[in-house]
Amino acid sequence: MTLPKNFLWGGATAANQVEGGYNLGGRGLANVDLIPYGPTRFDVMAGTKKMLQFEKDYYYPAKKGIDMYQHYEEDIALFAEMGFTVYRFSISWSRIFPQGDEPVPNEEGIRFYEKMVDECIRHGIKPLITISHFDCPIHLIQKYGSWRNREMIGFYLNLCKVLFTRFKGKVHHWITFNEINMLLHAPFMAAGLLFEEEENQEQVKYEAAHYELVASAAATKLAKEIDPENVIGCMLAAGDNYPNTPNPEDVWAAKMVDRESFFFTDVQIRGSYPAYAVKMLERQDIHIPITDQDRVLLQENTVDFLGFSYYSSSVASADEKLNELREGNLFPTLKNDYLKASEWGWQIDPKGLRITMNTLYDRYQIPLFIVENGLGAVDIPDESGYVEDDYRIDYLAQHIQAFKDAVSLDGVDLLGYTTWGCIDLVSASSGEMKKRYGFIYVDLDDQGNGSGKRTRKKSFSWYKQVIASNGESL
Numbered sequence: 001m002t003l004p005k006n007f008l009w010g011g012a013t014a015a016n017q018v019e020g021g022y023n024l025g026g027r028g029l030a031n032v033d034l035i036p037y038g039p040t041r042f043d044v045m046a047g048t049k050k051m052l053q054f055e056k057d058y059y060y061p062a063k064k065g066i067d068m069y070q071h072y073e074e075d076i077a078l079f080a081e082m083g084f085t086v087y088r089f090s091i092s093w094s095r096i097f098p099q100g101d102e103p104v105p106n107e108e109g110i111r112f113y114e115k116m117v118d119e120c121i122r123h124g125i126k127p128l129i130t131i132s133h134f135d136c137p138i139h140l141i142q143k144y145g146s147w148r149n150r151e152m153i154g155f156y157l158n159l160c161k162v163l164f165t166r167f168k169g170k171v172h173h174w175i176t177f178n179e180i181n182m183l184l185h186a187p188f189m190a191a192g193l194l195f196e197e198e199e200n201q202e203q204v205k206y207e208a209a210h211y212e213l214v215a216s217a218a219a220t221k222l223a224k225e226i227d228p229e230n231v232i233g234c235m236l237a238a239g240d241n242y243p244n245t246p247n248p249e250d251v252w253a254a255k256m257v258d259r260e261s262f263f264f265t266d267v268q269i270r271g272s273y274p275a276y277a278v279k280m281l282e283r284q285d286i287h288i289p290i291t292d293q294d295r296v297l298l299q300e301n302t303v304d305f306l307g308f309s310y311y312s313s314s315v316a317s318a319d320e321k322l323n324e325l326r327e328g329n330l331f332p333t334l335k336n337d338y339l340k341a342s343e344w345g346w347q348i349d350p351k352g353l354r355i356t357m358n359t360l361y362d363r364y365q366i367p368l369f370i371v372e373n374g375l376g377a378v379d380i381p382d383e384s385g386y387v388e389d390d391y392r393i394d395y396l397a398q399h400i401q402a403f404k405d406a407v408s409l410d411g412v413d414l415l416g417y418t419t420w421g422c423i424d425l426v427s428a429s430s431g432e433m434k435k436r437y438g439f440i441y442v443d444l445d446d447q448g449n450g451s452g453k454r455t456r457k458k459s460f461s462w463y464k465q466v467i468a469s470n471g472e473s474l
């Protein structure tokens with residue numbers, strides 16, 4: 001058998017893309033609630049258009065999600081039917097601390113996640129919890145400027161303490177921040193950052209990144225103090241950047257784009273700022289207030305595993321004119337003529353997964369965990385809600401084969417695989433429902449209309465037999 005017997009199989013979601021119930025159970029408002037559907041979405045995500053309250057004429061998809069808040073039992077039962085041994089989900093920070101800075105948490109919010117955790121365990125599914133998947137309570141943005149402020153570390157640790165204490169012995173696998181490098185690409189969506197017009201955005205972003213990195217290290221420390229059995233991961237939006245040509249200038253350009261992301265995991269896994277980052281910050285005149293205490297914390301509290309998302313590789317060039325043609329969503333890329341692309345222009349590169357895993361494992365030599373991978377596609381259900389999603393099966397089968405190769409032929413240590421959006425959910429970049437990733441179809445459209453009914457797609461029974469055979473039968 002290629003994969004180890006205890007290999008973890010499952011799926012992943014994020015609170016703001018599935019839960020809905022934005023005003024139920026004492027929940028406070030968060031940045032993710034206030035990102036509208038439509039063309040304005042990108043400016044809001046970027047932090048250049050300020051929208052800190054609901055405005056009429058806009059639809060806000062996170063308010064409803066797929067209403068997992070009310071459907072979690074049914075949804076987890078479906079995951080169990082597929083044989084999941086792990087389910088990755090995230091916490092809505094403002095469910096537990098509605099404002100973010102209050103001394104006492106909201107018991108009703110904790111109870112909701114307690115029920116989710118218990119439901120998973122009842123079905124033999126290990127919860128893998130992402131503590132922060134882009135969420136930030138609005139009050140923390142208004143009063144403190146979100147992660148541009150060092151005080152955020154303490155508020156985040158209050159949340160961690162509640163989680164580690166209440167779920168002690170039940171949850172062992174944690175991720176501190178989802179796609180921590182997304183902060184550079186969608187600063188409001190990923191970290192609640194808003195910018196003033198004349199402000200040096202790079203300075204703000206890297207300072208905020210520092211506070212998140214320190215918070216991540218402090219959370220790792222706390223997790224181990226509360227329960228030494230806790231296993232902590234960082235999480236990177238990954239995917240190697242290929243040079244557009246063998247011209248050394250292009251090779252160098254691709255390396256530079258890779259480093260924008262490795263900057264984060266270098267700190268979280270190696271425990272200090274890498275030399276190239278120190279130089280880059282100096283060159284850009286960016287000043288990070290790193291204290292001696294920060295340095296010790298970062299050095300002594302590195303993570304146990306590297307979680308990452310992989311959807312595609314990218315192509316980079318040194319030619320600025322060419323770069324203007326870069327496409328994609330939050331991580332722009334040049335077109336790779338050797339690859340086909342999804343309906344959203346995301347290039348499909350299973351071999352790139354094996355390449356990326358080798359890059360990461362060569363660099364860090366700690367266990368990897370693929371915590372997101374999948375194909376966003378338009379699905380057309382029949383009258384009973386059944387979808388023949390052979391394109392999704394193809395995509396997943398090829399990526400599973402690629403990671404099996406990385407494990408069996410290259411010796412990469414891989415803990416598990418959770419496909420993204422195991423149940424259809426709201427897209428993070430576009431806010432659409434029609435960009436579907438799931439094994440389970442959810443009858444809702446881009447405006448939240450529909451019955452919300454869940455039905456099994458063809459990929460549902462396919463993934464079930466993949467899991468049952470531990471990845472042997474694709």
Ligand code: BG6
Pocket residue numbers: 014017178179237309329372376420426427428429430435
């Ligand atoms: C990752 C995020 O960036 O990619 C998810 O962690 C997101 O939240 C996923 O949904 C897929 O992206 P999209 O834009 O297709 O939803």
